Amino acid sequence: MSALLAMIRRDLLLVMRRKSEVLTALFFFVVVTSLFPLGIGADAALLRKIAPGVLWVAALLSTLLGLHRMFAADYQDGSLEQLALSPQPLVLLVTGKIIAHWIVCGLPLVLLAPVIGIQFDLDASSLYVLMGTLFLGTPVLSLIGSIGAALTLGVRGGSVLLSLLILPLYIPVLIFGAGAVYANSVGLDISGHFSLLGALLILALAFIPWVSSAAVKIAIE
Amino acid sequence: MSQTNNFSNHRLVNWFKLSSPSAFYPLAGKLIPFFWVLTLAFGLAGLWVSFFVAPVDAVQGQGYRIIFIHVPASWMSMFIYLVMAAWAGLGLIFNTRLSAMMAQALAPIGAWMAFLSLWTGAFWGKPMWGAWWVWDARLTSELILLFLYLGFIALRASIDDPRRADKASAILALVGVVNVPIIYFSVKWWNTLHQGASVSLTKAPAMAQTMLWGMLLMALCLWMYSIAVTLMRVRAIILEREAHADWVRQSIEVKS
Numbered sequence: 001m002s003a004l005l006a007m008i009r010r011d012l013l014l015v016m017r018r019k020s021e022v023l024t025a026l027f028f029f030v031v032v033t034s035l036f037p038l039g040i041g042a043d044a045a046l047l048r049k050i051a052p053g054v055l056w057v058a059a060l061l062s063t064l065l066g067l068h069r070m071f072a073a074d075y076q077d078g079s080l081e082q083l084a085l086s087p088q089p090l091v092l093l094v095t096g097k098i099i100a101h102w103i104v105c106g107l108p109l110v111l112l113a114p115v116i117g118i119q120f121d122l123d124a125s126s127l128y129v130l131m132g133t134l135f136l137g138t139p140v141l142s143l144i145g146s147i148g149a150a151l152t153l154g155v156r157g158g159s160v161l162l163s164l165l166i167l168p169l170y171i172p173v174l175i176f177g178a179g180a181v182y183a184n185s186v187g188l189d190i191s192g193h194f195s196l197l198g199a200l201l202i203l204a205l206a207f208i209p210w211v212s213s214a215a216v217k218i219a220i221e
Numbered sequence: 222m223s224q225t226n227n228f229s230n231h232r233l234v235n236w237f238k239l240s241s242p243s244a245f246y247p248l249a250g251k252l253i254p255f256f257w258v259l260t261l262a263f264g265l266a267g268l269w270v271s272f273f274v275a276p277v278d279a280v281q282g283q284g285y286r287i288i289f290i291h292v293p294a295s296w297m298s299m300f301i302y303l304v305m306a307a308w309a310g311l312g313l314i315f316n317t318r319l320s321a322m323m324a325q326a327l328a329p330i331g332a333w334m335a336f337l338s339l340w341t342g343a344f345w346g347k348p349m350w351g352a353w354w355v356w357d358a359r360l361t362s363e364l365i366l367l368f369l370y371l372g373f374i375a376l377r378a379s380i381d382d383p384r385r386a387d388k389a390s391a392i393l394a395l396v397g398v399v400n401v402p403i404i405y406f407s408v409k410w411w412n413t414l415h416q417g418a419s420v421s422l423t424k425a426p427a428m429a430q431t432m433l434w435g436m437l438l439m440a441l442c443l444w445m446y447s448i449a450v451t452l453m454r455v456r457a458i459i460l461e462r463e464a465h466a467d468w469v470r471q472s473i474e475v476k477s
Contacts, residue, residue, distance in 0.1 A: 147396060151389045156379050164375055165393060168368035171361070172403075211396060218388040 003088040007096025008103070014073075015104050021069060022104050029062040029109060033116045044121045051120035052130065052181035059109045059134060060141065060170050066105035067145040067166070068152075068159045070097055071216065075153045081220050090213040098146045098209065106138030122185075129184040133177040136197040143204040143212075144169050150215035173200060240317045242459045243468045249452045256449035260442055267438030275432045287345045288432075293440035295338040297447055298366060299401050301331035305373075306398045309391035321387035322462065324394060325377060326455035330447050332370035339363055358407035359415040366404060369397040383462055 015022055036054045037047055074080040083093050113134050114127045122130065148166035152158040180193035238244050271289035278285035305327040312320030342360065343353045354360065373390050380386035408415055463469045 147392070151376060151393060152379075155376075156381075158379075161375055161379055164368075165372040168365045168372065169396070171365055175361075211392060215389065215392050218385060218392070221385075 004092050004096045004099075007093050008100045011097055011100030012103065015100075022066065022108075025062045025065040025105055026108050026112065028065055029058050029112065030116065032058045032061065034119065037119065047120045048122060048126075048185065049182075051117060051122050051126075052178040052185075054120070055113055055116060055130065056134075056137075056174050056178040059113075059138065060167070060174060062109065063105050063138065063141045063145060064163055064166065066101060067142075067149045068162060070101050070146060070149040071153055071219075072149075072158075075219065080153075080216065084217060084220055090216065091209045094146065094150075094213040094216060095209040098142050098212070101146070102139050102142040106134075106142055109138055110134045126181055126185055129190060130181050132194065133180045133197060136194065136201055137173045137177040140173050140197070140200050140204045141170060143208040144173075146212040147208060147215055150212045150219060153216070153219035173197070176200070240315075240319050242319050242322070242463050243466065245319055246456060246459050246472075249456050253449055253452050253456075256445050256452065259445040260449055263438050263442035263445060267435055267442050270431060270438055271435035275435045276429055278432075281349060284345070284348045287341050289435050289439045291338060291341040291345055292436055293443045294334050294341060295363065296440055297443050298331055298334035298338050298363070299404055301327055301334060301447060302366060302370070302394075302401055303398065305331055306394040309387075309394040312387055313391040313395075318384075318387070318462070319459075321391065322455050322458045323451070324391065325387075326451045326458055327447075328370055328374050328377070329454070330450050332367060332374065334443070334447070335363060335367040335370055339367065357415055359404065362400060362404040362407050365400055366397075369393075369400060373397070 033054055036050065040046065040050070071080060074083070084090050086093070110131055113130050117127045117130055145162075145166050147169075148162045151165065152162045155161060176193045176196045180190045180197070183193060184190050239248065267289065271286060275286070275289075277283055305324045308320045308327065309324040311317065312324060339360070342363075346355065347353050373393055376393055377386045377390045380389055460469055460472075
């Protein structure tokens with residue numbers, strides 16, 4: 001457990017030493033979502049309708065921006081090998097890296113979403129639902145993304161390939177996440193969407209760290 | 222290589238011997254014409270049944286006949302993915318090169334089947350639903366399957382070291398298996414525009430006997446075609462990846 005915490009602490013510390021990379025991803029989220037009203041026009045009814053989809057797609061893309069960083073720097077300077085050789089189980093360390101990635105790239109999106117949502121004229125209940133789905137969904141994005149990040153380590157054109165591998169796997173999260181906000185806005189029951197997102201999160205947490213650490217081992221062997 | 226040979230010397234003789242590319246290569250060469258003949262036979266019979274014997278559908282008229290290529294292609298796209306993932310998994314567990322080569326050879330034909338299924342689906346959708354494409358669960362999940370195939374091929378192609386490419390793409394293939402049951406059950410789990418399954422193991426098929434025969438014959442045809450093409454491709458892959466081995470240099474096909 002202390003290894004997990006140490007890993008999270010180390011990754012967060014590294015990020016704090018170089019804030020620009022994280023801020024780029026967040027800035028991307030804000031800019032992309034702000035471009036839609038400019039491109040489509042300021043029709044409030046239309047904006048309310050497209051808001052969940054736009055916010056979720058932007059969240060998907062901005063988590064993707066940070067994914068490449070999850071293992072790449074450690075792979076290049078050799079510390080990933082040292083981590084794999086350490087007596088601590090690699091699964092735990094990889095989980096720590098995934099959690100750190102979520103704290104840096106996922107959590108800020110959850111907190112920023114209501115501000116962006118107001119730009120899209122969403123009402124209070126939609127904002128709560130949006131935050132809830134992002135809170136459940138973004139960890140799944142970090143988890144699934146870690147597989148792609150590990151598989152594309154040191155590969156030619158890695159970051160483009162990463163998006164090709166990972167975006168199809170993101171689709172279920174996108175559907176249920178954006179679907180919940182939409183269902184709420186038309187007055188349908190949203191508990192089903194939340195249950196499915198929660199199920200995705202639990203399944204991803206249970207299996208993906210093992211898959212990712214296997215992928216890391218393949219990359220460094 | 223040496224490990225698989227040791228296996229074959231003192232245990233379960235035949236099967237492990239075939240896991241060596243040098244033993245499998247000539248066998249595949251002998252099997253290919255056989256599967257091509259079966260492809261032609263099933264294909265001709267299937268086309269004859271589906272165009273001349275099967276009755277006109279009461280609701281959809283002649284247009285329904287695209288089912289004879291659409292449904293088999295969709296079946297094959299899912300089934301090939303499972304087979305590909307199984308080979309990839311075997312390669313990951315037993316560290317056999319031939320399994321990974323089989324997975325590599327299956328990917329393009331699977332992607333082609335997924336594309337064919339979407340394409341014929343679009344042609345069928347236009348007259349029946351009035352739209353080339355709708356965003357319902359089955360179409361979307363089949364599209365994801367196509368993307369998974371393309372991702373698998375792209376990941377393989379961009380890793381230079383073949384052994385690492387084998388393992389990395391195997392992990393991706395195994396992760397993607399989650400999607401296959403979602404496609405298959407999507408018409409049950411969600412209320413979709415796409416019609417439900419016409420054929421099921423547990424209840425009587427919801428279609429005329431001859432239509433069913435046409436579909437099964439076409440499915441067998443595509444099945445044999447996939448095997449024939451995969452074997453041809455795996456032979457090419459074996460030659461490419463074993464180019465350093467003596468038996469490849471001495472084989473007649475390479476010399477001539």
